[in-house]
Amino acid sequence: MKQLIDHLVVSGVLKSRSIINAFQCIDRADFVPDEFRDSAYVDEPLPIGFGQTISQPWTVAFMLELLAPEPGECILDVGLGSGWQTALLAYIVSHSREGTELPENRYGQVIGIEVIPELARRGRENLFKYNFIKRGIVEIHCLNAVKGYPGVRKFDRIIAAASATEVPDAWKSQVKIGGRIVAPIDSHIVVMKKENQKDFTTERHEGFAFVPFVEK
16 A cells, blocks of 8 residues: 555655545555455555445545545545445544544534435445444435535535536536536546636636446
8 A cells, every 4th residue: 555655646646644644544455345455555446336436546636635525524535335435524524634533513424415325335334344324524425426415515625536528517516616626528627616606717628538427
C-alpha cells in the first residue's frame, strides 16, 4: 500500500494532507473482491461485479483533490460500489487535516447511494470493517440518484463515480452555496462550484473513462 501511495504522491496527483492520511488509513484491499486482493495496490480499476469497477487509485485521488472535502462536512457520494471512496471520505470528514479524530459532535457525514442492491449490501459490509456506519459517519441507501437524495437536505460536496450525459438538476439544487459537485460527464470530469442559488462556475478535465451512470 505504501508503494501505491508514494507513487500517487510522486506523480503529483495526491497532494492534500487530509487525503493522503485517508489513503494511508483506509486499505483498498478491504474493498476489492477476494480474487483480486493481490492486485489491490495496482494503479488500475478492478471489477467488482455487475459491470461495475472499483476506480483506479489515480482517478480517485484526482477527483478527491478536485472535490476538496473538509473535516465536518456533509457529502453525497453517488455510486457507492465497493465503498472504498465512501470510506476515504468518511475518514476525511471525521478527522482533522492533521489526522486526529474529531470529537463525536463535530463528525461530518457521508451519504452513499448505490442503485444495485447487491453492491449496496457488499459496500455496507466493507464499511462495517471501519465502524463508520455504527458511529453514524456513513449512511448507505439503495436508490436511484438521478433525483438526488430524498428530502430537503443540503450537502457541502457531491461526488459521483459513474458517467452521465449531464449533471442532474437535483444535485445542483442539493449542493450548498459555496459547495461543489465533481462528476464524470461523458469522457471528462466536471467540477461545478455553486456561486449563488442559481449560478455555477464550471471547469472540465478531459481524457477519462468511467462506467455509465445507471438511470432506471
